[in-house]
Amino acid sequence: MHEQEPSLPVYExxxxxxxxxxxxxxxxxxxxxxxxxxxxSLFLQLCA
Structure with a gap:
């Protein structure tokens, strides 16, 4: 159980x-x- 405690800041x-x-x-x-x-918009201007 104690091994998991240092890994908590790593997850953060x-x-x-x-x-x-x-x-x-x-x-x-x-x-x-x-x-x-x-x-x-440029394409539409060219088509118009």
Whole structure:
């Protein structure tokens, strides 16, 4: 039972880094979504 106690802080650190990774992925997806929106509006302008 005592061996599991030191692993608890490790899980906390992993959760923080996982949260950070999720935030970075979200910002990457936002960049792609913004680029896609810009390309779509440009395409519609060219077609009009």
């Amino acid at each position: 650190v992993e959760e923080l880094s996982l949260e950070q990774a999720i935030l970075e992925l979200a910002s990457e997806e936002e960049k792609y979504a913004t680029q896609y929106q810009a390309a779509t």
